[in-house]
Amino acid sequence: MLLGREEERAQLEGLLTAAREGAGGVLVLRGQAGIGKTALLDHAVREARGARVVRVAGIESETEIGFAALHQLLLPFLGRLPNLPPPQRSALAAVFGLRQSKEPERFLVGLAALSLLADAAGEPLLCVVDDAQWLDQESAQVLAFVARRLQAERLVMMFAVREPITRLLPLAGLPDREIRGLAPRAAAELLASATPGRLDDRISERIVAETGGNPLALIELAHELDLGHLTGAARLPDPLPISQRLGARFVREIRDLPASSQMMLLTAAAEQTGDPAVLWRAGAELGFGWDAGAVAEARQLLEPGTRVRFRHPLIRSAVYYGASSGERQRVHQVLAAVTDPDRDPDRRAWHLAEAAPGPDEVLAAALEDAAGTARSRGGSDAEVIIRMRAAEMTPEPARRAGRLVATAQAALTAGAFSQAGSLVESAEPALVDPLTRALAAEIRGKIQMRAGGSAARLPALLLTTARAYEHVDVRRRREKLLEAMDMVFTIRQAALEVTPLEIAKEALTLAPPPEGEATPGDLLLEGCATLIAIGYAEAVPVLHAALAALADLADQRAPGTLGVAAAHAVWDDRFADEPADERAPAVAGPSEALGRGRYRDAFEAARHLCELDMVNLDHQRLPDLIEAGVRCGERDQAQSALSRLRAKAQVAGTPWALGLLARSEALLAEPADAERLYLLAIEHLERTRMTADLARAYLLYGEWLRRHRRRNDARARLSMAHDMFVEMGAAAFADRCRIELVAAGTRHGASANATDDLTPQERQIATLAAGRATNQEIAAQLFISPSTVDYHLKKVFRKLGVTSRRQLKLRKP
Structure with missing residues (x-):
């Protein structure tokens, strides 16, 4: 099956369709070796249903034999010679040696060939000429003559010409199409189909890019490279290797160049940046100058421009691997010598490694340092490649395995999960260092998480990773447990394979950090673990300390979900999430049902969330449960919830906590105490940033005032609440206020127009x-x-x- 090439196939098939309808045509396919010209001709032959096909190919050894290719093409039709007019018959018979005669006129030969093919085209006829660059000149002239005269014949001629060519072909001026590399998706599909095992996506992308989508190169590389190269466990050679068959085709383009130009090309192939300053400095040592590059450019081996670039990446491969290993090493030595060690330490270390005859720990360490430089420049892919080369250069197996794990970590950072897995797998047999084994376990966990695709499994994986650092790296263990705890508070009861209590107990087994060295994250971990595993009262002082430490940070932000959860746990409005989105608390979950007056729904929703709570944060829903319980007749349940809320709010002691407590107490209080409690709630909540809770206090107080026939006071409070809910976009609560305002005597439910x-x-x-x-x-x-x-x-x-x-x-x- 021919992958991709939709436009090319459509053009070929269009010619065949036109021939069936009596209109002849011609097309010349032009392109480099292995690009797929022959595959397109094969496709045309398959599609030529109901047509007769004659196929020939130019032969390099016959380029000097006149009419050799024409003889191949017309041989099946020589039995039709008697049908030609005598002059044409004599001319064609003469060039084919069927009769003794002086050399006929070339025009008569061309006319005879056209007549013979037209006579044979009673049914559609497809003439295919592959490798037309090797046609003898006489045949090429005659075939071009025929191709220009196919107006009303049921005949199609197709030529394939390999480029670049140095010979002048008479086919110029015929309709043609340049065939380029496959599109990336089709190229990747072809490469995967030719690969015996799994293929890393990023490796596939690189191979496709460096072959320019050349189909033959893709197929041959799939067999040339081993499994480690294809999975990313081993470094992909740079440049890519090229098969002898394909390489020979490209080597033809350079073998006749002067020695200086060949050396210049080899140096350019080794120095992939194409920096002309580096190349010409190397040229002073290797014996080439600017003129060598001009010759290569004239031969279309290099592209014109400020950087030295090969016309095609496969030419670079052919040049590099066409040289001996000794020549390559010498070039790399010179390039290392002329590369600035301060500006390009990574390139210099690379050239030194390529010049080395074998593994060398000093060079491996230099490459490792260079990888850090690449990372600091934002080159994550370059870091991976350099680290892999450092591992290759490492003589000692255990140290090599450690460097492979470091490479896997870099690959993970670069998003190459499959490659990271292959690297860890290849390193595993030689891993002896406990810390490196723990890092390998962490990488495997992250890859597993990526493969599973479910956040629900992440807490369990992070816990496993944290345990791998036990007795090895306490700080890393803390970091992984902090990540696990953060995920627990993100997904709550949705976590699989582990409970929040297990993670909390694991965190509490950690020895405390040295005095004065505890970070906000350390305090958050301890506080949240205490909250889950021990109790609220014991957790509050630690969580207050954690939030105070966060407040001292320059950026004034809590680290992710865990910081927000801690703030909500102790009702600390500095880090609660309402300022980021003031709508959320007013419309989420049970609150939305409360806003719409669906009190039974709100009560059941709040009770369900409290029952599901696994992290001791049920008090976040208690104010909703109390309000809904009072309104739907569940006063006993509301009273029980109030007792739980009181116990936690008094321990927390913040204005937010005390405001919610007073608001909730007012709902269950006797009339003589209710107003005092509502005013106390408003006083506390006005000292916070929690606009939604303050607005709800105004609403409840306004509703209480209206029920006690204080309509003017009720309108003022309800108008305040209405304006606040409108401003924050809490439509459900704004509607509830509007309804209450109408009941309180405000026309159309608008805010009191006291202004x-x-x-x-x-x-x-x-x-x-x-x-x-x-x-x-x-x-x-x-x-x-x-x-x-x-x-x-x-x-x-x-x-x-x-x-x-x-x-x-x-x-x-």
């Missing part, structure tokens, strides 16, 4: 105060005294029914 009662000066002062300007700043701006500002602000607060600047901001005066 219309403000005087122009009061509105101006209110606007500045809402923008967080102080009384002194307002006074300076309006040329009045601070006491006058205070007087007007009190009137604004009274008219709008607010008690603080924060509330004023939300009312938008």
Whole structure:
């Protein structure tokens, strides 16, 4: 099956279709050796159903024999000679030695060939000429003559010409198509089909790129390279090796060059950057100059440009492997000598390694250092290649295995998971160092996670990895347990093969860090493990310490899910996630049902989430459970939930915790105590950044006021809540406020329009105060005294029914 080549196939098939309908045609396929010209001709032959096919190929040894190829082509039709007009019959018989005659006119020979083929084309006829670059000149002239005159014949001629060619062919001017390498996807598919085992994707990409998609090169490399090369466990040679059959075709292009040009090409093949400054410095030692490059460029072996680039990567391979190993080593020695060790230490180390006759620990260490340089420059793929070369140069097996594991780690960072797995597998038999074995186990775990594709298994894999570092590297063990704990709090009960309690107990077996060396991550790990495995009261001091340490960091951010979970655990609003998305707490889970007044649904959802809790964070849902329980008649359940909430909120002691506690207590309190508790909740929550919880406190207080027939006070509080919910995009709660406002006597449920009662000066002062300007700043701006500002602000607060600047901001005066 011919992979890819959709456009080329369509063009060939179009010619065959036209021939069946009586219109002849011709096409010359041009391209380098192995590019697939013959495969396209084969496809045309297969598609020529109902047509007669005659096929010939130019032969290099017959290029000087006149009419040799024409004889091959017309031999099947010589029985039709009597059908030709006498002059044409005589001319053709003469060139084929069928009769003695002086040399006939070339025009008559061409006309005879056309007539003979046209006579044979009573049914569609396909004439295929492969390797047309080796046609003898006489045959080429006659066939070109015929090809230009196929207007009304049921005849198609197809030629394949290998490029570049130095001979002048008469086929110029005929319809042609340049055949290039396969498209990447088709090339990768062809390579995979020719590979006996599994093929690493990144290795496949590199082979496709360095062969230019040449089909023959792809097929032959699949058999030339061993399994280690194809899986990424062994370094892919640079340049890629080239088979003798394909290499010979390219070597023809360089074997006649002057010695200086051949040396220049070998140096360019060894120095893949194409830096002309390096090449000409090397040339001073190796005996070539600018003129050598000009000769190679004239032969179309090099591309014109500021960098020295081969016209095709396979020419580079042919040049490099066409030289002896001694010649290659000498070139690399010179290149190492002329490469700047400060600017390009990695390239210099590479050339030194290529010049070495065998493994060398000093060179291996230099390559390892060079790999670090490549990484610092952002070259993750280059780092992998250099580390693999360092491993190859390492004489001692255990150290070589360690360097292979380091290479696998670099491959993992580069996203080459399959290659990383192959490298670890190849290193495993020689691994003796416990730390390296642990790193190998970590890499295997990450690869397994990648293959499994499920985050639910990641905590178990991370726990296994952490255990591999036991007695080997305490810090790495802590890091892996911290990652595992972070994942536990991300996916909660969805974790497979391990429970949060197992990870927590493992973390608590760690010896504490030396005094003064505990990081915020260490404290988070200890605090969350204590929360799960021991209890809330014991965890709170550690979690407070962890969050305080986070607050001291320059970037002021919690590390991922675990920091946010810790903040929610102790109701610390500095790192809670509402500021990042104020909508989330107001509409997520049970809260959404509460907003829509579906109290039974909210109660069941909150109770279900509390029952599923495996990390001692059920108190996050207790305020929802209490509110929903009160509204749907589950007061006993609500009272039980309140007891649990009280126990944790009093231990946490933050304004957020105490505000939620007071709000929840108010729902179950006697009327004489409820208002005090609502006001206390608002007072606490106004000191936090948790806008959604404050808005819900206003809403509940407003609903309580309306039920106690204090409609004016209710409208003020409900309007505050409505504005806040609208601003944060909590549509369900905003609708609940609107319904309550209608019940409280506000037309159409809009917010109370008290701002219309403000005087122009009061509105101006209110606007500045809402923008967080102080009384002194307002006074300076309006040329009045601070006491006058205070007087007007009190009137604004009274008219709008607010008690603080924060509330004023939300009312938008």
